Amino acid sequence: MYNYQKSYRYFAQVADDIKDIAIPELEALGAKNTHSAYRGIYFTADKEALYKINFNTRLINRVLAPIKSFSCHSDQYLYKTALKIKWDDFLKTTDTFAVFATVSHSTIKHSKFAALRLKDAIADSFRENVGSRPSVDTREPDVWVNLHIENDEAIISIDTSGGSLHRRGYRRRSVQAPMVETLAAAIINYSDWDEITPLHDPFCGSGTLLCEAYLKASKMPASFLRKKFGFEQLPDFDPTLWEKVKNESLAKVKKHPVDIISGSDISLQAVKAATYNCSLIDPDGLITLKRRDIFKTENLENKTIICNPPYGIRINNEDDLGGFFKDLGDFLKQRCKGSNAFIYFGERKYIKNIGLKASWKKELSNGGLDGRLVKYELY
Template identity: 50%
Template sequence: MKTRLRKQAPGHQPSAYVYQQENWYVARVEESFKAAGIQELADLSAADIEPTPRGIRFSADRATLYKINYTSRLLSRCLAPLAVFPCRHTDDLYSAGKALPWKDFFIKGRTFAITADVVNSDITDARYTTLRLKDAIADYFTENTGRQRPDVDTRNPDVRVDVTILDNRAIISLDTSGEALHKRGYRELSVSAPMQETVAAAILHFSRWDKKTPLYDPMCGSGTLLCEALMAACNIPAGILRGAFGFQILPDFDPVLWQQVRKEADAEITEIPEGLIAGSDVNPAAVTAAKTNLMGLHYGGRVSITQQAFLDIPELENRLIITNPPYGIRMGRDRDLRFFYKCLGDFLKQKCRGSTAWIYFGDRDYIKNLGLKTAWKLPLRAGGLDGRLVRYELY
């Protein structure tokens, strides 16, 4: 059943914010795994879930909103709509923006940043859209509170505001996640071109890992796939290391309820046996990074990491093999990797019998060089890469 939106005319002072009146939010998620994000929201007790051109709309009470932000592995942000209104000109945006009581979100010293997305509308310039809403917020403080306008901080703001204009309808929202949810907090060390955490979580989701079959990454890099596998196997909330969330500055934030949600989620953490998750990499710096990142998580010491080339691994039989091999960005675009991928294919054929391999190709052109029959293939576009996730059944 679709959630009905209560539209507000520009300049109207709302009695309550839209998210309070109508109990709906918008989740941002990579388009390639939006369907998986919808399933995750359903699993986390969201209701009235609908895909939209720019995310996923859903309904949730406060406890569910907190839990989604704290535990979601696939979503990147959750937005709470403050105002929804027709918007054909930036003057409409300015009027509606200045009418919102921004003092509800800003205490002295808090900074802010605005992101804008403009699609199929009379307004076409996202950058100018951002500037107009920034002016509206500044003028609200000058004209209504006598307080100094808050400063803009695009790198690490306290308040993140989102404006989306689609088909001449604008939604001004507050980001309830704060920093993007893929920033788990465990990545203390890194190597070049690390995989984004939500993409790694999506790969694990598509693999349908049963958390019983031993999992191995023979080119683990800084360990993102292994960290996400550990968190999934142990039921570790994705946000357990994060210091704060955007929903904590909402005017109806309930700190007691938040602590209860967090306590209940943390109580679900379970142990894993030694040997369930392991990996290796030829690069000693990558091995150090992976070990360091894993040690920041519960039971990270139970994940074995060794330094060796995949060709030197004796065998990987009856395993779930998940890996993100090097491609142009990670090894230099002047490198010819066709022979590398041929060797990888030979290794999988000769030493990995009885296993299933899930390989993420950041450059899909190398799929043919592996020399193996694909059992399943999925476009997985993320971080500017038009990649492919491919499954191989190894007999």
């Protein structure tokens, strides 16, 4: 029996600063005994909940199922221990696989080297037991193997998501500085949008915030476009149960989702990208998109405004972002009466330029950038 089969315990990888909303999300999807840890959440779940979490979560990056844990003081011991695992329980010779490793405070110093030793063990175990071996594909493998070594304690896990769940499948066209989908989903959560008030993103770029708002309002499982999940490779995978979970989740999708989500952007290329991306989740075209310079647009009154304006580090345009944010503050103050605005600052130094009193500020990092989500109530 593998570890996860004995303990029903899994590890959900998630950004530290959104764990306060990720834990209730996990619990609502059936996780039990949630326990916060560095960059993740431990939880227990039955098979049904595991499938449901993977299909529906909007905030978790991936869920790992531990198969073996052991003290590991050398790469040779790692190799020997991994060689004893019955890898053909998880993949066939015709499947592809990849190993991803993280290493800290351990005798084995380099994560790439640790991954290589585990990869060798998997390949050699196949050669010895089956006669031929599966190949490695680091981009789209069938099986994602995870190795974590900390203080010389190693855990080998299977990624039950099969690659990060932020890749929803709708962002086929991109723009500069797109926002990661899980962060966009978190921002929609923090906004407490009531799904009735019209929601507008005046800097929509590729449309990530709009897509995440739409997925939430229509109760669409976040990964409904995903073709395959890692849990399908587990030896105890139950296809009938998976079909049931899928059907039950899809049955909750609202037939007539709200047509109150809209976005605009100054760039024609961005509007085209957003239109294409949105069409993949919203074939009826309920999300409205326009090319607009925010400063030349109609007033945005009585709305929920959610956006991430341009920022220097990623957009490579430090020209006069201070002046830009001052103009944005004036726009919000003068032309957005009755609205609540949730502005995501990629760089918090610009918050002062906006010149408005914030209701609250929340630390939210984005790809290593020290960002802030700030709420403004506009009267």
